[in-house]
Amino acid sequence: MQAGLGGGLGGFVRPGPGERVTPLDRGRLAAPFEALRARGEALGSPRVALVAFGTASEVRPRVEYARAYFPVGGFEVVEDEPTESVQVAAARFANSGAKVAVICGADARYATAVPELVPGLRAAGARVIVLAGRPKDLWEALAAAGVDVFIAAGADALAALGAVQERLEVLA
Numbered sequence: 001m002q003a004g005l006g007g008g009l010g011g012f013v014r015p016g017p018g019e020r021v022t023p024l025d026r027g028r029l030a031a032p033f034e035a036l037r038a039r040g041e042a043l044g045s046p047r048v049a050l051v052a053f054g055t056a057s058e059v060r061p062r063v064e065y066a067r068a069y070f071p072v073g074g075f076e077v078v079e080d081e082p083t084e085s086v087q088v089a090a091a092r093f094a095n096s097g098a099k100v101a102v103i104c105g106a107d108a109r110y111a112t113a114v115p116e117l118v119p120g121l122r123a124a125g126a127r128v129i130v131l132a133g134r135p136k137d138l139w140e141a142l143a144a145a146g147v148d149v150f151i152a153a154g155a156d157a158l159a160a161l162g163a164v165q166e167r168l169e170v171l172a
Contacts, residue, residue: 032158033072039165040074046168048075048130049098051089051121052082053105053113062104062132069151073161075100086113090120100164101126103147107135110142118146128167130160 028034040046048070052059059082070077080092093101101121105113110133118129131142134152142150148167151160 036158036161036165037072037074040161043074043165043168045074045076046100046165047096047098048077048100048102048164049093049096050077050079051093051101051103051117052079053089053103053117054082054084054109056082058082058106058109059104065153066102066104066130066132066151069157070102070161072157073165075161075164086116086120089117090124093121093126094124099125099168100128100130102130102132102151104132107133107138110135111138114142114147115145122146127171128164130164 048066050063050066052063063079063082067077067079078096078098080096083089083092103110103114103117103121110131114131121129128148129146130149130151131147132151134150134155135142139150149160149163151157
């Protein structure tokens, strides 16, 4: 292969004599996301409740992220005011009509709050518990505490949303 003309094109490469370039597969990049959304709608657009645990300034970035994340999978998102009370969080979840709880908070709170929150959310009817964030050093402990799915920027949204849908199908 020979470098392209006009040195400022960076990664542009053209085939040299006798070389062939394999064409890219034609396909719609949105197709997997459209299928994911259709599957969510076939499940009745399951409701997810954002459990904002902490102060408003602590939870805001993850609440906003999760609010935009779940509709991609055909989910309906509901949210309430932030709280620092496990009992209030569980009661609000119970009143939300949701089957999926999405814990939104600060990494610094997760180690102590999540093991307290999960049993209350399960007792309030949560079939799937999702954690918004990427506290890598806590993943194993939080999974052991009952977190089913982790979501974060840069993670595989198709896989995460598909896992939530699959858990709802299995538990239906």
